[in-house]
Amino acid sequence: MTPKISFKNVRKTFDIAGKTAFTALEGLNLDIEDGEFITVVGPSGCGKSTAMNIAAGLTMPTSGQVLVDNAPVKGPGPERGVIFQQYALFPWLTVRENVEFGLQIAGKPKDERRRIADHFIELVGLSDFANSLPKTLSGGMKQRCAIARAYAVNPKILLMDEPFGALDALTRVQLQDQLLAMWSKERRTVMFITHDVDEAVYLASRVVVMAARPGRLHKIVNVDLPYPRTEDMRLSAEFSELRNEVWRSVYHPAAAA
Amino acid sequence: MAVMESENTPESAKGLPMLSRPFGMLAINIVAVVVGILLWGLVTSFGVVGLPTPLAVAKQAVIQAENGLLWSDALASLGRVFTGFALGILVAIPVGFLMGWYKIARAIIEPYVQFFRTIPPLAIIPLAIVTMGIDEMPKIFVIFLASFLSSVVATYQGVISVDRTMINAARVLGANDFTIFRRVIVPASLPYIMVGVRIGLGSSWSTVVAAELIAAQSGLGFRMQQAQLYYDLATIFVSLISIGILGLIMDRIVMAIDGVLTAWQEKL
Ligand SMILES: Nc1ncnc2c1ncn2[C@@H]1O[C@H](COP(=O)(O)OP(=O)(O)OP(=O)(O)O)[C@@H](O)[C@H]1O
Ligand SMILES: [Mg+2]
Numbered sequence: 413m414t415p416k417i418s419f420k421n422v423r424k425t426f427d428i429a430g431k432t433a434f435t436a437l438e439g440l441n442l443d444i445e446d447g448e449f450i451t452v453v454g455p456s457g458c459g460k461s462t463a464m465n466i467a468a469g470l471t472m473p474t475s476g477q478v479l480v481d482n483a484p485v486k487g488p489g490p491e492r493g494v495i496f497q498q499y500a501l502f503p504w505l506t507v508r509e510n511v512e513f514g515l516q517i518a519g520k521p522k523d524e525r526r527r528i529a530d531h532f533i534e535l536v537g538l539s540d541f542a543n544s545l546p547k548t549l550s551g552g553m554k555q556r557c558a559i560a561r562a563y564a565v566n567p568k569i570l571l572m573d574e575p576f577g578a579l580d581a582l583t584r585v586q587l588q589d590q591l592l593a594m595w596s597k598e599r600r601t602v603m604f605i606t607h608d609v610d611e612a613v614y615l616a617s618r619v620v621v622m623a624a625r626p627g628r629l630h631k632i633v634n635v636d637l638p639y640p641r642t643e644d645m646r647l648s649a650e651f652s653e654l655r656n657e658v659w660r661s662v663y664h665p666a667a668a669a
Numbered sequence: 670m671a672v673m674e675s676e677n678t679p680e681s682a683k684g685l686p687m688l689s690r691p692f693g694m695l696a697i698n699i700v701a702v703v704v705g706i707l708l709w710g711l712v713t714s715f716g717v718v719g720l721p722t723p724l725a726v727a728k729q730a731v732i733q734a735e736n737g738l739l740w741s742d743a744l745a746s747l748g749r750v751f752t753g754f755a756l757g758i759l760v761a762i763p764v765g766f767l768m769g770w771y772k773i774a775r776a777i778i779e780p781y782v783q784f785f786r787t788i789p790p791l792a793i794i795p796l797a798i799v800t801m802g803i804d805e806m807p808k809i810f811v812i813f814l815a816s817f818l819s820s821v822v823a824t825y826q827g828v829i830s831v832d833r834t835m836i837n838a839a840r841v842l843g844a845n846d847f848t849i850f851r852r853v854i855v856p857a858s859l860p861y862i863m864v865g866v867r868i869g870l871g872s873s874w875s876t877v878v879a880a881e882l883i884a885a886q887s888g889l890g891f892r893m894q895q896a897q898l899y900y901d902l903a904t905i906f907v908s909l910i911s912i913g914i915l916g917l918i919m920d921r922i923v924m925a926i927d928g929v930l931t932a933w934q935e936k937l
Contacts (some may be wrong), residue, residue, distance in 0.1 A: 490843040500838035504856045513852075514842035547935040565842060634816040668866050 414482055415638035417467060417569060421476035436462045438626035439476070446658050449595060449602045451616035453609060453662055459627025460605045464571050467603065468494045476593055480569065490514060493562035493600075497574040499554040501546040507533060507557050508542040514565035516615065532560035533595055540612040552583040559591065562596065572604045590612055592641060609662060613654050621661045631661045721903045726910070728902035738892070745887040746877055747803065747850055750919075753812025754873040758866055760813075761821035765865075767830020768821070769858070770850065782821055790815035790876045794883055803884035808877065815876045816869030827858025860934055863927040870923055874916045888904025 419442040423531055425433035437459040463516050465471040467478045469488040478485045480492065484487055488494075500562040500649055501510050520528070533542050536556035546554055562570060576584045583599055588611060595602060608638050612619045618636050622648055623630035704900050706723050713722045721729075733739035767774040768782075797807035831854055841854045881890030889908040896904035 467839075468841055470840065488837075488841045488843075489840075492841065494838070495840040496834050496838060498832075499836050500832070500834040502835065502838075502853065502856070503935065504859075506933075513839070517843045517848060545933050547933060561842070 413445070415450070415479075416446040416481065417444040417603065418442070418479040418482075419467070419476070420464060422463065422473045422478060423475045424449075424466065424471070425474045425627050429509065431578045434451075435626035437466075437473075438628045440627075440629055441564075442620065442629060443490065443594075444601055444603060446549045447599050448618070449592075449604065449616055450580060450618045450620055451606055451612040452620045452622060453606060453658060454622030454630070455662065456607075456629070458622040458624035460622060461573050462604055463605060463622075467569075468492055468571050470494075481650060489565050490518065490565045492569045492571060493565065493567035494530075495558050495562050495572040495575045499546075499551075499555050499558050501554055501557055501561070504546055504548050505609070507549070507560075508544070509536055510557055511561045511564050511610045513561065528564055529621045530570045532563050533557075535563070535597075536590065538628065543568055552579050552587060555579065555587065556590070559658045564593070568601060569660075570600045570604075572602065574605050574607060576626070577607060582609070584608075589641075591615070592639065598640060609659050610646075611653055613651060613658055614646055619654075619658050621658060623665045631664050633658050633661070719902075721906055721934060725903050726761040726906040728833060730829055730907045730910075733904070739907065739911065742887055742889045742892045742908070743915060744776055745891075746881065746889045746912070747887075747915060749808050749888070750812060750870075750873045750877045751879070753809040753877070754816045754870055755867075757808070757813045757816030757818075757869055757873070758820050760871070761817045761865070762824050762862060764817075765821045765824025765862070766828055766850075766854070766858075768825040770854070777826070781817065784817050785814070786822070790872065791879045795882055808880040811880050812873045812876050813896070815872040820862065820865030823868065824858060824862050827861025827865075828854055830861070831857040860927075861929045863923070867920060867923050867927075870919055871916070876911065878912060928929075 419440045422437060422440040423435070424437040425496040427437050428434050433516075440459075440463055452463070455461055462471060466473050467480075467485060467490065469485045485492075489582065502513065505513065505524065508526075511533055512525045517529055530539070533539055536554060536559055538556055538560065541549060542552065549557065554629055554633065558575070577586050604612075606615075612632075613635055617639075619633040619635060620629065621631040621633065624630065633654060637650065637668050639641065685885050690751050704747070707719075710723045729824040730739065733742075746781040764778065768778050769775070793811055793814060797811050801810060809849070834854055835857060836849055844852065878890035878893075882894050885891035889912050893905050894906040896902075896908070
């Protein structure tokens with residue numbers, strides 16, 4: 413089976429004020445299978461966002477390429493949904509209008525737009541706020557709206573860059589369960605970046621650990637826990653063993669290598 | 670599943686409860702104005718300053734209102750301000766968008782804008798009169814220039830400060846450049862544009878009075894200058910207060926429009 417997303421020797425350098433190029437990403441090779449949920453962890457500045465933006469088509473690699481269904485990524489496309497840490501909702505549109513944004517661009521007729529939007533708004537539990545403006549929503553609600561907006565255009569791939577980074581611990585855990593519930597109902601290939609080792613293990617079937625200077629793939633940790641994930645699993649010995657393994661390879665990459 | 674957060678901040682947490690209500694503010698506004706007029710009356714009735722009393726000014730206003738002079742002057746000034754201001758805004762918004770969106774347009778237009786911005790509009794008046802004569806043209810042109818320059822910069826600032834992530838969010842949802850412009854850049858820069866419009870309106874009023882002082886047959890600024898020749902302080906006051914009131918009303922109208930158009934903004 414061909415992988416859904418395939419990073420082929422992806423390298424990215426940035427010119428800093430004309431001086432020597434800074435290597436943000438050094439020869440990244442990574443295959444993500446269709447329907448897989450992978451998380452990416454690593455120290456700040458190791459190139460996680462850079463890798464994701466290249467897959468999203470928002471940044472061009474210096475060399476190498478990302479293949480989606482065996483075709484090289486040339487730019488953004490609605491088959492790859494992106495969820496940003498800063499929510500990036502359109503503040504002048506209501507929740508429903510935000511969710512309908514991509515559908516409108518896709519040229520869907522009005523009643524179909526409405527039906528699809530309401531379906532996903534309900535899935536993320538925002539039905540009571542469909543006509544509200546983003547300014548009246550809390551951070552967690554904004555992010556749920558952003559998730560519904562990304563899902564609405566029916567992307568095969570979801571790229572999420574620390575989507576729960578700005579949320580409190582309780583909301584974060586609730587949204588993790590909600591995201592997994594949604595993912596099991598509407599299966600997508602997910603690449604999820606996080607700083608939180610617990611979150612990385614809880615969500616993923618594989619945790620990709622990256623290392624910095626230069627940004628590169630360090631290690632892949634398989635999470636052999638079945639879905640659906642539960643609170644009991646989160647508190648289990650297996651979970652904490654995996655968590656420790658990921659933790660060690662993030663914070664002491666040399667020792668764990 | 671749904672997380673229910675309470676978004677209500679208690680009213681008392683925002684400051685004095687009375688003050689946070691609009692009518693509380695309005696009441697204080699009115700009291701402040703009344704006290705100001707009383708003070709003015711007090712000071713002038715003792716003859717401390719050589720100024721007309723509020724009553725004398727009011728009488729003069731009634732006379733001018735009855736013989737129609739007040740209305741024709743106000744209308745003349747208002748017409749000039751509105752024409753110049755509207756033209757300025759109408760040209761400034763597309764030019765500002767052009768500058769913000771295309772680097773080449775920015776490189777071509779920016780030096781001119783920055784250059785003319787350093788010259789106060791009033792300093793253009795002599796040039797405008799010499800080149801355009803003394804009818805309506807030079808006055809409207811100067812007002813146009815004043816409102817154009819202040820709102821073009823605001824529009825351009827608005828476009829370049831649109832959050833990159835918001836543009837990327839539209840792009841990953843399939844939006845092309847035109848859609849991004851129409852559905853993201855335009856609404857996102859609206860708050861900036863409205864700030865420019867307000868500043869433009871202010872400078873339009875300050876310019877019209879100066880323009881009328883130099884060459885006009887009517888208008889509030891012209892009337893003031895006439896009154897100056899006869900030491901007619903009451904008429905000067907009537908014109909001054911009329912300009913203030915008209916400026917205030919127009920500013921409030923712009924603010925009301927702004928309030929509707931940018932109601933989505935997260936204001937502190
Ligand atoms: N546009 C840019 N110009 C110059 N350098 C950049 C640019 N974007 C990223 N970098 C650099 O590339 C490196 C990787 O950045 P990236 O944002 O991918 O890191 P990250 O792993 O997502 O970090 P974080 O966890 O803090 O979000 C950083 O050192 C950053 O300074
Ligand atoms: Mg990042």
